[in-house]
Every structure is written in structure tokens, then in C-alpha cells.
Amino acid sequence: MTESKRASNGDKIFKTLNPEAAAQLKASLANTAPVLSQYISEFVFNDIFGQPGMSLKQKEIITLTVLLTLGNTNYQLRVHLQSALNIGITKAEIMATFVQCLPYAGFPRVLTAVQIATDVFAHSSAK
Template sequence: MNRVEKSMEKYNQLFGDGVPATYATDPDFQDILSRFIFGEVFCQGNLDDKQRELITLVVLTTSQTLPQLKAHVGAALNVGLTPVEIKEAVYQCAPYIGFPKTLNAIHEVNDVFKTRNIPLPIESQTTVDEDQRFQKGLAVQVEIFGHVIEKMRESAPSNQKHIQDYLSSFCFGDFYTRGGLELKTRELLTLCIISALGGCESQVKSHVQGNLNVGNDKETLISAITHCLPYMGFPRTLNALACINEIIPEN
């Protein structure tokens, strides 16, 4: 099967029969897009379609390309992702891109859910309460990054210790402890989110190591960043690959 046939088959699997509206106005551009994304990138690496759509959702959320996000929420449902998994992937973006952009994405997700007659709100995935969120978040941090977290907290200036507390209780306590997605998936999605942001190479390197620590190997990381390429472009992709190669050198 050549890449044209592959792209048509994959597009129909994700979005159903029919052709993109852009073919009516910009057929050459749409040909390049479809054949690259669906005929090449979707075939590269060791990810399944569910993983690919979760990655696509968080990268589109990060870049705030909301019409495309809306289309991929439908595609995510079509490949078998649950409403919980979709919502949790979008929620996972909040500590990195902020609440307003995450709320924009949630609005698009909810619109698709309503058209599919998916009841809202979906079931809660909260596993911590106010008394536990800090300690449980800190425990997840240590699980991902090791005891360097304790040293980082100890070395923080007194006027900045609250940021370290927020990192443990909010980013990891409120989000990483939630149900719906396993830890390996959350950490892989986080790598894609901060890679898509650009200018976060220090954090990308930390999360490359974090991914290794929770069981995502280099092949998986390269596959994930490759899948991000059509949505975030070559500069951010090459920067992320450089981070991966620095932390996990080629043999």
C-alpha cells in the first residue's frame, strides 16, 4: 500500500468517509498535509492509534488550534478512546499552558460530546482531598524524578518555596494522581505538551528522564515527538529530539 492509499484509509478510519473541505480551495496543500500526516507519520514508530490521538489532542490544545482539536476529539472517540481519557488528556495540559487555554479546549471537547449524546459531567477521577494532595503529589514527583525533588525543595530560596509547594500539590497532586490515564501515559503526554510549547528545553530534559523512570523507552519518546511534528513544526521537534538524545545518547 503506497502512502496515498495509506492516508485515505487512515483518514477514513479517524474521521469517516468524505474529504476535507480544504480540497475545494487548496487541493495541493491538502494533498501534502494528508499524505504526510496520515500516510507517513501515522505509520512511524511504536504507538497505537489511541496513543496518537491522545498526543494530538494535547498538542492541539497547547497550540490552541481549536477547530482541529474539535475534529480530533471526534477522531479520538472513533478509535475507541473513552470520554474520560479524552477529558483527562486535556486536563493534563493545565499546569503547563494555564487555565484559560485549557478551558478553551474543554469547551470544544464538550461541544463534541454533546453532539455525540455523551452525558456531562463525566464521572469524577479525583483521588485526593485537600489534606492529601500535597503529600500524594510529592510522592508522584519522587516516583517520576527520584530524590532530586527533595534536594530541589531544600535548595529553593525562602521567598520561592511556595512555587515548589504549588508544583507538588497542584501539578502533581491535583492532576497526576487522577484516574483515567496511567502514570506512563500522563508523563508521555507532558513531554509532548512542553515540547510543543517551545523554549522549555530544561523541562523537556527533565521529563525525558522522568519518562525513562516510569517505563517509556527511547523508541516510544521518539515516536511520540515524531507524531507531534505535523502539529508543532520542525524547530520544536528537532529541539525535543536533541533533548532526548542528550539524556539518552545513541549507542
């Protein structure tokens, strides 16, 4: 697959998950680091999210888990929480995922993720 085809396919997947974040990311990187936008489209969304074997919902649950566990990923966590809601992952499923992380990531990271999720839920039009 050519680079432009990879980017185009990755953009399509990103827009399926979170059209607002996709547009904001492209715009914010256009003048300063357009290559990062290209890498995100090609690698993250085409090569990784585009892989067969798991649904987008499963991939988003894993992404939320990793972001929570890493900590210090508030912006990305917000983006992926909204993406999860956009593709039909429920608030209850998100909270259950966070609780499952508790013994492995600890209270501080789980509580931070819950606080961020609460804010995203309050401002999201997704149900």
C-alpha cells in the same frame, strides 16, 4: 512508496479515524487547494500516523495535547476529539489528558479545550 500509494494509505488511516472529516476536508480543498489535501494524506496520515511504535489511540492523545497547548486550533481540536472518540478513547481519558495539561498550558487553553470537547461530546454518536 509512491506518492499515490502514500496518499491512498494516508486516506485509509484518516478514514479509520474520522471518515466524515476526511470527506469534508477533501471536498473543501478540491477546488481551492488540492495539494493541501494531498500533503495531509501523504505526510500527516501516512508518514506520521502510519509510523509504527505507537497505537492510533496514543497518537490521538498526543495530538489532542499538542492542539490544546498550541491554542487557536479549535477546528483541528474538534476533528481530533471526534477521531479520538471514534477509535475508543473515552470522554474520561480525554478530560484526564486535558487536566494533565493544566500546569503546562494554563487555565485558558484547558478551559477552551473542555468547552470544545463538551460540544463535540454532545453531538457525537460515538460512546
